Amino acid sequence: MDDSGFTSITRLADARAHLSGVCSPHTRTERRPPEAAVDRVLADGVRARRPVPHYDRVAVDGYAVRARDTFDATGRSPVRLEQGETPTEEEVAVPVDAGSPVPEDTDAVVTVEQTERRDGAVLVYDAVADGENVTVTGRDVVASQQLFDAGDRLRPSDAALLRATGRDSVPVREPPQVAVVPTGEELVAPGEEPEPGAVVETDGPLVASLVTRWGGTPTLRDTVVDDGETPGAAVEAGTGHDIVVTTGGSSVGDRNPLPAVVSDIGEMVVHGVGIEPGHSAGFGVVAGTPVVLLPGSPVSCLVAAAQLLRPALAWLAGTEPRPFPSVRATLSQKLPSAPGERSFTRARLDEQSTGDTVAIPVRTSGTGATPSVALADGWVEIPEQREGVPAGETVTIQQWEQLVPTVEQTGRVPRD
Structure with missing residues (x-):
């Protein structure tokens, strides 16, 4: 037992490894439009339904030509091409705008800057190669290309890519469901005036907000008195969720009953983590549901939540935690x-x-x-x-x- 009264202190990396082992991904999925799937975790891989671009596309404003018709062009000796709407057997330049389809029987585009209009004709001062200034079909994405894997978390730009490749919906995991249980005799509800010795309950709302920010759906319970019986009932009631998180009462001694409560109705896996602040955090399992115990002091609560609860939510959603910004x-x-x-x-x-x-x-x-x-x-x-x-x-x-x-x-x- 160390000076803090804990039987042992588990290094953070080891604690996370144990926590990962008790946080199995849930299997609930749904299909969502790409825009509604931003920041959600994919339940399966996604492939492109169509290529991008889906046609041969003009890349610059200018004139579509047959490249071979420009091979003799130089700055001093331009090639003269007739301006037309479609190529013929004669040497013709077709006016085009960036983004438009490449006209049939042309294979390159001369930029406006490389040309001069004169007497109804187009003078080309620089040769272009076959395919120059043309974005061919599938240049960016080919049809059936693997875009994302199961476990990827979608960003706004990913949603745009999905739409561009013809995907109108994608399979995502539902957000993990989180029961948040604040505990403490001294706590009063937000909005009430605290008497001396009383503390406004802020940990529960803080953790619930963080859960939402980190991709879960919180259910914030009413504050329970840490008398040893009420917290146990509250934890057991929360096991219908994917994870239960308590605040307060996580340390050692008679005024910190949560570790003993979890041990009585389930299994305490880790109690005492090598982080400062927040070393009194821990976690266990009750009825197959992970239960994370966060300290009651606000700073310790936030530190422990960031180091334990945040990765747990990622694992429950079938992905890995992202680095912090x-x-x-x-x-x-x-x-x-x-x-x-x-x-x-x-x-x-x-x-x-x-x-x-x-x-x-x-x-x-x-x-x-x-x-x-x-x-x-x-x-x-x-x-x-x-x-x-x-x-x-x-x-x-x-x-x-x-x-x-x-x-x-x-x-x-x-x-x-």
Whole structure:
């Protein structure tokens, strides 16, 4: 048992591995139009129904020609072509606009800048090769090309591609259903005036909002008293969902009954995670449903939710968690951390006149300071093997509450 009273502390990577093992993807699927499937996870792979473009397309404004008719053109000795609507046996240039179909019996397009109109004819000053300035059928996407795999999460640009390739609906997994159970004797409902010693219940609404942001559908339960019996009934009632998440009562001692409750009605898999703040988090299984226990202090609750609940929602949806959106910045001051723990520190970003971005720690201790979270722009993550980060080092600021990472951060590349 360590100094905090926990029998053992599990490293974050190991805790996630155990959590992944109890978060089996659900099997509920539905078909949605591409626009309504944005940020949803595909239940099956999707192929293109038609090519893009679906016809030979003019790429620039100019004149469609037979390339061989321009081979003798030079800047000093242009080729003279008759302007017409369709090619004939004579050498003819057909006016075309970008995006229009390539006229029959032509195989290239001369740009307007390469030509001159004179006496009803078109003078071509530069030769073009066969296929030049023409986008052939299927140049971007061929028919039946694999566009996406099962488990891919769709972006707005993906929806546009699906429409362009003739897909009017796609199979997606339904969002994971999440029961959110706040616990605590001292909590009063939002909107009520708290007496001294009472605390406005904010963890439940926070977690419910995060669940929505991270792709799940939350059901926020009324606050339950952590008397050992009521939380158990509330957890069991939530097992009809894909996952249950509780807030508060996750530590050790008589005022923290949730670990014992889960052990009594199911199995406690991990209790105590090597993260700071948030080390009192844990998870178990009740009636085949994963149950994540989040600490009651607001900062610890958010950290543990980001590190455990967020990936759990991805696994339940049949995909992998995406990287957090992030930015790089120079640390303004030294950040302390204890070796063996993964530490997370709030920071705000300051754009300097030089164009550099500086990360300024908002508060390096204290887990109940909700304002310090709201005023921060992100989080600095310090791995277990480091004992602090010196001032002046370039660090990554994770922005947990932003919607999506950049293309560079997802690492997604087009498929052949």
